[in-house]
Amino acid sequence: GESVGLHLPTLSVQEGDNSIINCAYSNSASDYFIWYKQESGKGPQFIIDIRSNMDKRQGQRVTVLLNKTVKHLSLQIAATQPGDSAVYFCAENPGGYNKLIFGAGTRLAVHP
Amino acid sequence: GAVVSQHPSRVICKSGTSVKIECRSLDFQATTMFWYRQFPKQSLMLMATSNEGSKATYEQGVEKDKFLINHASLTLSTLTVTSAHPEDSSFYICSARNGKGHEQYFGPGTRLTVT
Numbered sequence: 001g002e003s004v005g006l007h008l009p010t011l012s013v014q015e016g017d018n019s020i021i022n023c024a025y026s027n028s029a030s031d032y033f034i035w036y037k038q039e040s041g042k043g044p045q046f047i048i049d050i051r052s053n054m055d056k057r058q059g060q061r062v063t064v065l066l067n068k069t070v071k072h073l074s075l076q077i078a079a080t081q082p083g084d085s086a087v088y089f090c091a092e093n094p095g096g097y098n099k100l101i102f103g104a105g106t107r108l109a110v111h112p
Numbered sequence: 113g114a115v116v117s118q119h120p121s122r123v124i125c126k127s128g129t130s131v132k133i134e135c136r137s138l139d140f141q142a143t144t145m146f147w148y149r150q151f152p153k154q155s156l157m158l159m160a161t162s163n164e165g166s167k168a169t170y171e172q173g174v175e176k177d178k179f180l181i182n183h184a185s186l187t188l189s190t191l192t193v194t195s196a197h198p199e200d201s202s203f204y205i206c207s208a209r210n211g212k213g214h215e216q217y218f219g220p221g222t223r224l225t226v227t
Contacts, residue, residue, distance in 0.1 A: 043218035102156045
């Protein structure tokens with residue numbers, strides 16, 4: 001079946017650096033995408049979302065970029081902090097079904 | 113706002129018994145609730161979608177008679193794992209939508225261990 005996948009299973013960065021987490025999706029009908037952060041033993045926490053009619057959306061220290069041509073999604077975290085250490089998931093809504101399909105996840109490790 | 117709770121947070125049960133997990137939307141009415149399962153170091157896998165007052169829609173490969181879902185009100189959905197076995201041990205997470213958009217609000221999860 002169609003799925004959302006990630007290029008990097010783990011990402012290690014130095015505190016203060018910028019982080020980029022990537023995600024590839026395969027369903028061209030997907031019209032809504034979300035990034036979630038999940039800390040150990042907790043439920044996913046919403047970070048930022050983007051609709052398919054946008055290329056970029058910015059939040060506080062985070063930016064999501066959507067490239068529909070190559071079906072690629074990325075999450076950029078500016079000035080990464082130790083508190084950003086977690087697993088990050090992208091998720092897509094496959095067009096009108098009101099459900100989310102989650103990618104495999106990327107673990108972000110921030111080193112002081 | 114948009115807080116979702118789960119109870120219990122952790123549960124240990126013996127093989128062959130049943131266990132019920134509750135999911136509540138605390139400050140909004142959830143027209144739709146979702147149940148996910150997450151094994152260690154893996155992603156969230158959608159098990160079923162439940163709409164208030166109607167039968168749940170299960171994802172392919174999920175046994176509806178084993179994972180009973182009841183969405184009796186706009187603020188409560190329950191998942192009952194029947195005749196649990198050790199392979200059912202997992203992290204069960206619910207989420208809820210308020211009907212106004214795609215965003216889902218997630219609960220904190222329930223760690224189920226079947227011995």
